[in-house]
Amino acid sequence: MSESTKPLLTARYGIAEGWKLANAEPAGAYAVARDALTSRKPSELKEEVKKANIRGRGGAGFPAGVKWGFLNPKEGEQNYLVINADESEPGTFKDRSIMDLDPHRLIEGAIISCYAIGAPVAYIYVRGELAFSINRLEEAIAEARKAGYLGERPFGVDLGHPIEVYVHSGAGAYICGEETALLNSLEGRRGEPRLKPPFPAVKGVFGMPTIVNNVETIASVPDIIEMGGDAWSSLSRLPGDGGIRIYGVSGHVKNPGLFEAPVGLTMRELIDDYAGGMLGDRPLKAVIPGGSSTPVLDPRRKVDAPAEDHPLHKWHGMSEIDVPMGVDTYRALGTMLGTCCAIVMDDTINMVEACRNLMRFYKHESCGQCTPCREGTGWLVDVLDNLVHGRGKTEDVDLLVNIANNMMGNTICAFADGTAMPLLGMVQKFREEFMEAAVDGVPDGVRHDDSVRSIVEGAA
Amino acid sequence: MAFSLSPERERQVDEILTRYPERRAALLPVLWLCQRQNGWISPEVVEYVAERLQLSTAIVTGVVTFYTMFFDQPVGENVVWVCRTLSCDLRGGKAIQDRLEKKLGCTAGHTSSDGKFTLLKAECLAACGQAPMIQINDYYYENLDVETLDRIIDAHATRGGDAAAAEFSTFARFGSPAEGAHAPKGSAPPPPTEEAVRLASQPPPAAEAPNAGGDES
Numbered sequence: 076m077s078e079s080t081k082p083l084l085t086a087r088y089g090i091a092e093g094w095k096l097a098n099a100e101p102a103g104a105y106a107v108a109r110d111a112l113t114s115r116k117p118s119e120l121k122e123e124v125k126k127a128n129i130r131g132r133g134g135a136g137f138p139a140g141v142k143w144g145f146l147n148p149k150e151g152e153q154n155y156l157v158i159n160a161d162e163s164e165p166g167t168f169k170d171r172s173i174m175d176l177d178p179h180r181l182i183e184g185a186i187i188s189c190y191a192i193g194a195p196v197a198y199i200y201v202r203g204e205l206a207f208s209i210n211r212l213e214e215a216i217a218e219a220r221k222a223g224y225l226g227e228r229p230f231g232v233d234l235g236h237p238i239e240v241y242v243h244s245g246a247g248a249y250i251c252g253e254e255t256a257l258l259n260s261l262e263g264r265r266g267e268p269r270l271k272p273p274f275p276a277v278k279g280v281f282g283m284p285t286i287v288n289n290v291e292t293i294a295s296v297p298d299i300i301e302m303g304g305d306a307w308s309s310l311s312r313l314p315g316d317g318g319i320r321i322y323g324v325s326g327h328v329k330n331p332g333l334f335e336a337p338v339g340l341t342m343r344e345l346i347d348d349y350a351g352g353m354l355g356d357r358p359l360k361a362v363i364p365g366g367s368s369t370p371v372l373d374p375r376r377k378v379d380a381p382a383e384d385h386p387l388h389k390w391h392g393m394s395e396i397d398v399p400m401g402v403d404t405y406r407a408l409g410t411m412l413g414t415c416c417a418i419v420m421d422d423t424i425n426m427v428e429a430c431r432n433l434m435r436f437y438k439h440e441s442c443g444q445c446t447p448c449r450e451g452t453g454w455l456v457d458v459l460d461n462l463v464h465g466r467g468k469t470e471d472v473d474l475l476v477n478i479a480n481n482m483m484g485n486t487i488c489a490f491a492d493g494t495a496m497p498l499l500g501m502v503q504k505f506r507e508e509f510m511e512a513a514v515d516g517v518p519d520g521v522r523h524d525d526s527v528r529s530i531v532e533g534a535a
Numbered sequence: 536m537a538f539s540l541s542p543e544r545e546r547q548v549d550e551i552l553t554r555y556p557e558r559r560a561a562l563l564p565v566l567w568l569c570q571r572q573n574g575w576i577s578p579e580v581v582e583y584v585a586e587r588l589q590l591s592t593a594i595v596t597g598v599v600t601f602y603t604m605f606f607d608q609p610v611g612e613n614v615v616w617v618c619r620t621l622s623c624d625l626r627g628g629k630a631i632q633d634r635l636e637k638k639l640g641c642t643a644g645h646t647s648s649d650g651k652f653t654l655l656k657a658e659c660l661a662a663c664g665q666a667p668m669i670q671i672n673d674y675y676y677e678n679l680d681v682e683t684l685d686r687i688i689d690a691h692a693t694r695g696g697d698a699a700a701a702e703f704s705t706f707a708r709f710g711s712p713a714e715g716a717h718a719p720k721g722s723a724p725p726p727p728t729e730e731a732v733r734l735a736s737q738p739p740p741a742a743e744a745p746n747a748g749g750d751e752s
Contacts, residue, residue: 162661163658163659163661164659165620165621165622165658165659165663166621166622166659166663167659167661167663168661168662168663168664168665170661171661171662175706176706202661203567203602203604204604204616204657204660204661204670205661206672206673206674207673207674207675207704207706208706211706239554241554243563243564244563244564244567245563245602246563246566246567246602246603246604246605247602247603247604247605248601248602248603249658249659260563261560262557262559262560263557263559263560263561263562263563263588263598264559264598265597265598265601266601266602281555281556281557281560323663323664324664325622325625325626325663325664325666326621326622326625326626326663326666327625331663331664331665331666332664333664363621367620367621367659416663418621418622418625418663420625424625429621432619432620432621432624433620433621436620436621436658436659439658440658442601
């Protein structure tokens with residue numbers, strides 16, 4: 076278990092105007108892509124990505140190398156690469172930094188990936204709100220094209236197919252981060268998720284085999300190819316979950332922001348050593364580890380893994396926040412690593428109110444296709460509103476659990492699960508607070524928002 | 536009156552169509568071009584887009600109404616989105632919304648009486664480390680306190696969006712471990728120093744503290 080000695084993914088963030096080719100290239104941009112396209116075979120590159128054990132950085136944590144292996148185009152089919160830059164998961168703000176500060180790293184990753192999987196086109200689907208990032212990317216793509224790194228013969232090499240990278244702007248819909256909703260949106264449709272199977276690798280955008288990867292995943296590819304998959308993987312502290320990644324911290328810490336570090340930091344390290352500790356040195360009450368869909372961690376709770384073959388046995392008896400942050404370790408802990416961007420909450424926060432805030436988000440963002448999700452998200456908010464405003468009853472707490480359980484697994488996509496899981500986690504771990512609210516409501520000063528208004532109210 | 540795009544934007548439509556194997560895929564990009572020109576997606580815009588891309592108006596309307604950022608009613612000269620999702624609310628999102636409502640004289644979901652600002656509540660805008668934040672038109676304004684917020688709104692009202700953005704808008708930034716925090720044993724060294732934060736500044740202001748005034752708990 077070696078540790079990273081210098082920043083990789085974020086190495087060019089500090090360069091003055093590092094988003095311009097003239098500044099990024101002397102610092103190494105496109106050297107790996109040039110070498111890969113001129114002297115390496117696609118199969119070798121795919122093998123390196125597989126060896127890197129890079130778990131998808133968009134939240135699901137699926138091994139990217141394995142995903143690439145699912146492509147098996149039939150006669151007459153064309154592969155596509157789609158890069159998911161619809162960063163919208165509450166608490167998550169890492170991909171935006173790559174697009175704003177080092178867009179050429181993403182484009183270089185896209186070029187190498189397109190070559191490796193035999194895709195002539197990569198679409199970068201960016202959420203519509205990020206107009207600034209979209210402009211940055213467009214300018215960087217134009218520079219790369221002018222330099223001959225994109226187009227018919229990238230780097231002057233005849234690959235048998237061109238490599239083009241296009242930016243496609245969304246228009247405000249969290250659900251478009253779900254990969255099949257994203258594909259529908261890219262095709263000019265409402266962003267409603269598709270039934271799977273067929274999976275995108277078989278039938279994706281325009282009915283063709285498609286790989287959908289997160290921005291950070293693709294931006295990691297140049298480092299993986301340069302170092303070799305094994306070496307990059309061993310930067311991690313955990314087995315089977317390789318490399319370094321960008322951690323984010325928001326909420327009640329002294330120094331919120333983004334930090335590059337090896338996979339497998341503990342939440343305690345992230346908060347205390349990277350984010351400067353708690354704001355005002357108040358006690359940590361709870362932390363949502365990787366975006367709002369991941370069940371909350373409670374530092375009071377101890378890992379219960381007495382059996383020696385339990386994946387978390389090494390941390391038996393320690394606080395939940397002392398378990399290394401990995402896709403598999405967090406799953407074993409009953410939560411998810413998600414996007415690895417934590418929302419930290421101190422003891423001033425009422426958990427019912429925090430829960431209501433997030434459930435309002437899900438109510439607003441449900442695409443409405445499946446009844447359990449469309450109705451369930453609204454119902455959850457209604458019940459939470461009642462609890463907060465002192466109109467609730469103690470049975471409502473179990474009603475929340477009941478609604479959430481009836482949403483889980485009963486819909487086309489994972490949105491309903493992503494709503495139900497954090498709610499169930501909050502109710503389970505902070506049940507006493509929900510019971511108190513059922514009796515007394517939530518006091519005025521503790522509520523975030525006394526006047527619940529919908530953004531669709533009135534004009535626009 | 537029938538709607539049509541400017542000749543320059545028409546050329547952009549032609550270029551956009553080359554990016555996709557299917558014409559329909561150009562729908563979102565073309566709607567964006569139209570909204571940038573017209574301010575909102577009027578029924579005339581829907582008809583224009585339907586004809587240009589050979590789709591039915593029902594299909595175009597269905598797409599327009601699905602996405603939050605396509606306006607199917609007129610909006611003010613500037614659209615202000617205030618983020619009220621959890622990370623911003625933990626750092627004072629409600630205070631920012633309250634101040635905006637007072638300053639603009641309208642509640643969220645409405646347009647100020649002079650037509651200059653439409654105030655809308657937004658769900659998470661992916662700037663959680665710089666909370667609380669708002670978006671005005673294309674630009675993000677982060678690490679806000681109410682005084683800065685006032686100055687930003689005043690700058691928009693008096694000097695226009697571009698000048699306000701040049702002075703106050705921010706793009707993604709990268710933190711470094713807090714000063715004085717002991718480096719975790721054997722882990723990565725501090726990432727690069729704070730990156731430039733102002734859009735137009737050359738060089739970035741040296742004394743910019745990432746959380747100045749942010750401690751409001």
